[in-house]
Amino acid sequence: MFRQLPRLPHLVLALGLAAAALAGTPPADAARIKEIASVQGVRSNQLVGYGLVVGLDGTGDQTTQAPFTAQSLQAMLQQMGVSVPPGTNMQLRNVAAVTVTAQLPPFAQPGQTIDVTVASMGNAKSLRGGTLVATPLRGADGQIYALAQGNLVVGGAGASAGGSKVQINHLSAGRVPAGATVERAVPTAFGQGEFLQLDLASADYHTARQVARAINAAKGAGAAEALDGRVVRVRMPAEDRVGFLADIENLRVELAPPAARVVVNARTGSVVMNQAVTLGACAVAHGNLSVTISSTPVVSQPAPLSQGQTVVGEKADIQLRQEGGALVQLAAGAKLTDVVKALNSLGATPQDLLAILQAIKAAGALNAELEVI
The missing domain is CATH 3.30.1360 (Gyrase A; domain 2)
Structure with missing residues (x-):
């Protein structure tokens, strides 16, 4: 009386595998706690130091314009037992004064190495091929937490001759991989x-x-x-x-959907909005008013035997032009693509969008927070 279902075990197995796959697949708007939160007190610390880079190929600081380079070199030589006679004018071209910065990661222990960034402070043309002399790195409390030294890696090249110059990338800053040794740990x-x-x-x-x-x-x-x-x-x-x-x-x-926000960069004209931005129904008129004034020289020549003088005058031509500013109706959009299409239909440039978005926000048709950076 009952018909047998021949493939029922396979169906149950398939449903079980599908349920397991769905259970193990995180939702699209899910994130791990490590990605959205940090442990209080577990953070990196900024270190900074002042040092010298030596071994440059004539591209170092000019001591006449950067006197602190010569003073630093004299202080370093005195620590090594070398006395420079007073009044000596050292013309150094292979030395450059630099600032050394580094990030001390959390839980870093003495003996471990960290990367350092070296940047020129004077008028050195290039730090390529230089070597950083032992430089202590201090924290905000003034204590020494690391000691940096090593050969610089500068990702650039350049050449100059006869007043012409060719340069690739930046030559006044470099990096020393694993160039600093941690001397003190930060308690947590x-x-x-x-x-x-x-x-x-x-x-x-x-x-x-x-x-x-x-x-x-x-x-x-x-x-x-x-x-x-x-x-x-x-x-x-x-x-x-x-x-x-x-x-x-x-x-x-x-995670909850993000708050609707529109970020406008007034310097570059960039406009960025997230997916939660919606636009209410509104009407926008956009157009540019331009006034052009041109001046043409006009020569007035007197009649013969009239004892007059030739006079040069100007003829001004003023034109007033107003580009299309028809009233465009923007339908209410519930998606980001609808908002973009509505704004693109105006034919406005990114710079014009700033004024348009501010006006739409003031009219209450932009359902988002407008932030200008």
Whole structure:
């Protein structure tokens, strides 16, 4: 009486595999906690130092225009036991005064190496082929945290002769890979205290709540609490804090749609908007008014035997032109593509879009925050 379904096991298996695939596939608007938040106190520190680059091929500082280079070299020679007679005018062309900067990563320990960036302070033409002399790098507290030294890598080339010059890329700055050795570690409060604070990259109450929910679902109720739209407080275990943090930073969180925003660069005319921007129904008239004034010389020649004089005058021609400024109706758009098409239909340049967007925002038809940078 009952018919057998011959391929039912295969159907069940296929549905099971599809469900497993859907369960393992994160949603399109999901991100890991490590990508949207950072641990308070775990950050890099800026280091800076002043040093000398030697071994240049006549492209260093001119001491007459950069006297601090000669003073720095004299101080370095005195530390090495070399005395320069007073009043000596050193004409140095193979030495350049530079600023050395570096980023000290979190948890860096003495003996590890970091990259440094070297930039000219004087009028050196090129740092190519130079060597950075031992330079201490200091932090904001004035303490020495690293010591930099090594050969520069300059990604450029140049040549000049007879008043002509050819240059590729920038020659006044370079980099020394692994050129600094860490001498002092920066203490952190990572292993201290009962709580750990996660700081979100952008303030959003929904995201903060979702982060707390994801941590509580993985580590138990009460493990995390959202204090505000940017801060999430996490209760840390007494042992294996590294493993605990490694687990929670890989948890995926569903993100809320971003706030509608239009960013306009007034200097370059760039207009960038996100997918949440919508445009209400409105009508826009756009046109340019141009006035052209041209002057043409006119010579007035007197009649014969009239004892008159030749006079040169000017004839002014004034033209007033107003380009098409017809009233264009923009339909309400619910997608980013609709907004772009509506603005492109006006035929406006990026510079004109700034005034148009401001007027649409003032009229209440632009459903987004307008930010001018």
